[in-house]
Amino acid sequence: MPVSSGSIICVLQHSSQCGGFCFSIVEPLLPYVASVQEKESRFSALTAKIQQLEATIESLESQLELSKSHQRHCLTKGELLASNQDLVNKLQEAMRGQIVNCKADQLGSELKNQSSEILRLKSEAQAVPEKRLSAKEAEAEAESEVAFPSSCIGKEDGIYELKVSDSNPFEVPCDSSLVDSGWTVIQRRLDGSVDFKRSMLDYRSGFGQLEGEFFIGLDKLHQLTSSQPHELYVYMKDVKNKILYGRYANFSIAGKEDNFRLNSLGSYEGNVNDGMSHHLHWEFSTFDHDHDLFPNYNCALLAQCGWWFSSCFDSLNAKYDTARGLGNSATLTDCHGYISKGPNKVLPYVMRLPQFVYTIHGKLRSMFDKSNPSSLSAAGSIQEIAGRLAEEQERLRQLEASSTAPKERTLFVLGSKCVGKSMAINRFFDREELTTRPTMALEYSYGRRMGSGKGAQVLNVWELGSLDNAEQLLEVPMRTHGLQQMSAFIMIDLSQPQRVWSDLECAYRGLRDTAQRMLQLATPQLREDMERRSLERVKHAQQDLNSLELLPFPVVIVGGKYDVFMDFEPALKKHICRCLRSMAHLIGGAVLFYSHKLPKLSKVLRDTINHLGFGSPTNPFRGHVTDYNEALSIWFGTDSWAQIGIGEIAGRWSVERIGATLSVEVPQLQLEKQKQQLPQDPAKDAGFKESLIDDMRSQKDDELAAIMRDVNLRGKFESVID
Missing domain, CATH: 3.40.50.300 (P-loop containing nucleotide triphosphate hydrolases)
Incomplete structure (x- = not known):
């Protein structure tokens, strides 16, 4: 159906008001709306025509009444008027029959057609919102197909949406001013404003504000690190504004089925001691999901945070002391984490650790012996427990340095x-x-x-x-x-x-x-x-x-x-x-x-x-x-x-x-031992079978047997001569 000039003006107005993206979705509906408007104008014209006809009928009826009135007055005046009245009546009846019957039939037909048209237009008008709803769905579908980046490569400082494989898009801060461009911040500690003593559910989904202190979430970390190889960068700053860092070549964590185990770290470089390698292959622990090294103790509850605990120290998420910095390292005041992706590297996990120097080698078993009155179980508060841990750690270091343990x-x-x-x-x-061979x-x-x-x-x-x-x-x-x-x-x-x-x-x-x-x-x-x-x-x-x-x-x-x-x-x-x-x-x-x-x-x-x-x-x-x-x-x-x-x-x-x-x-089989039948020569033992050596040995045995035959024949010959 052609579009009227008014519709074209409406289209142009919509195009200027709506914008190119919105207009491209609404444009297919405009011709249809124009046709509906044209039918509505036709319906208005027909309604006006019906009203005009009804006015004409009323005018004729008034004329008829006037004629009847004249007739009543004229009958008393003579026979001439009576004959005229008869003629008038005939003409009136003929006119009335012609007008009423013809117009009524015409109007009835037109009204019937207009009624059916109105019903059809109403049904189509009711279907218009549904089509608009499908258009919104199409718009959402088109928006969902927009390509999201999978890393912060090429992004300036700010918050962007990333999308990894089939996951939903999620927001992360990008940082291009740290070491090089393209780092994704996944954890940040600044002032202790966010409590990192959280449940496993919180650590899985993430918490905090992306502009301040936050943790990105274990589910997102697993999606990032499982999609491709990643490098880990740990950035720290002490109270003297000295920059500390650690860098790991290949970082990845497992999914929820393995409790987000720390799968890999790769080689390490940095200006502080490596404080994460001893957590390798360990599962993530929180106060409500204890997966740490100690079966009778909860390191997450002691450190008041979640981490991969092979020891109760060295956690980036430890409680923050506003007067001294992170609880496990009194010298750190600033802590962040970054991730990035490059042509030959992906760095989707960088976390700022409190301090790497408190590395523990696991010598804490005696501290958790309940029969020992000086153990941690006898301590009354977390502060006392932390003090005992520090003392025991120092004692173990001195013991290890002076130990005469076997080498x-x-x-x-x-x-x-x-x-x-x-x-x-x-x-x-x-x-x-790659291949397994029998020993x-x-x-x-x-x-x-x-x-x-x-x-x-x-x-x-x-x-x-x-x-x-x-x-x-x-x-x-x-x-x-x-x-x-x-x-x-x-x-x-x-x-x-x-x-x-x-x-x-x-x-x-x-x-x-x-x-x-x-x-x-x-x-x-x-x-x-x-x-x-x-x-x-x-x-x-x-x-x-x-x-x-x-x-x-x-x-x-x-x-x-x-x-x-x-x-x-x-x-x-x-x-x-x-x-x-x-x-x-x-x-x-x-x-x-x-x-x-x-x-x-x-x-x-x-x-x-x-x-x-x-x-x-x-x-x-x-x-x-x-x-x-x-x-x-x-x-x-x-x-x-x-x-x-x-x-x-x-x-x-x-x-x-x-x-x-x-x-x-359970009936048992016996070992196939035939010790009595076996010769003392190990070379003939099936357990020592080596094809190359056995062939050489067989050849030497044949040569030795030939020599022995010659010696025996020589001895017999010499005995006959004697």
Whole structure:
């Protein structure tokens, strides 16, 4: 339908008033509105015409009445007037019939058409708001499709909206005046105006004002750091206006399913000590979600903030003292965090830490012993607790500086085949091996860690590939490094319940028999020292001490492939867990379930290796778990026969009885040991199989056999001549 000139003027007026973006959305509706206006004008014209016709009818009716009046007066005047009256009546009737009938039919038809047109226009007019609503939706949809930046690259100082992958846009402050351009501020501490003692819900969503003190939120940090690699920049200022900074090459955190674990930091550079690396791989804690290192203490409650607590210090979010600055560092008055993205780097997380110098190495276990009257549990207030922590930290530093702790330790890993021994060792040493190969016989590796003392600490790691006929190999680590600083990990494949006892018994007997032979050759003083250490490990199990058969070094029974075992029948899991607990308690060991597919269990195993290998003083087991429906976690000397459920017969409990009890419920396979049939020559042992060496050996054996035949023939010939 063509648009009238008035509509065109309206379009131009709307275009000038509405703006280009709004007019582009409203423009398709203008022709339709113009057509509605034209129909409304037609309707008005028809209404006016009907009113005109009604006025004409009224005029005719008045004339008719006048004619009737004249007729009544004229009848009395004569017959002529009577005939005229008849003529007038006929003419009136003819006119009336013609006008009324014709006009009535015409008007009725027009009214009927106009009524239907009015109804149609009303229905269309009612549909117009719906179309306008869809237009608003189209406008919102078009606005949602606007491309938001994913970083502050190219942005001046100010607040901008960022959008990462499929997330909703969110506002962040951008800073291009700090180090270089394109930093995104994710945390800021200025004057203590914002309380950082918040719940996990607040830390997830973020809090504060973007123009002042604030925290961006863990969910946004995870979205930023998981989208691409990021670099972390920490900026600080002390009361003397000295600038302090720290920079990490590869920063990322996990999502809510892993409690926002600090996944990566990368290499470090800065003008202060690295105070975040010891928090690496730790989960985020708040006062209502405690994930810190200490099972009986809440560091988030002590520091009054949320953080990745492997110690109760070194938190950017600690309570702010308006007189001195941040609570954990009296010298800091200014604290910010920035993130940025570049061609070869993305820096979406920068947080200002209070101070890096209060780094703790975890030597606080004795402080949380409730039986110790001078422990933290005896303190009455947070200030007293903080004072005790500072004193204990200084004491531990002095103790570490003057410590004569061993500089070399040995870890012996043995157990079931294909249970993940090599993978656990490689992950502890941060080795990335693309392919997994079976361990041949006995393999050796080592690691070195630089401590705060005078020299490096060395960890020797020996891995036994197979338990079959390995008696001679078991002596190698013990004879090489001795028993004083040795620890053993017996890894059992939980996915094969029929092999649990055979593998466990073989590993235990091999360690026990070899250790006994070594102790027979040791000095009385060494034997006494080893016995004292064994009793010290189980000091909390005094009630069962007479029934235990302790090994001279710590042994951890590791149940591997727990991701498969966790889906077994409850009755089967109960029997296996009871067997492992009984065996560990009998020999004074610990029990830990592990799977490389479960990050929490992998971290506990890694921390346990670090504890036994490098002597870190902190208990790596975060909890005491004895429920067979969960992953077992039982530290040395914390179990008992009563807890296991065999208190009445504990005095008669032995290795043989443990195996027999399990075999009744879960039939066990025996190791394929054929010791009697095996030759004494290890070169013919399948456990030492090496194709290249075996071929060379076979060739040499053939040559030796030919030489021996020649010698025998020569001897016979000489005897005949004689």
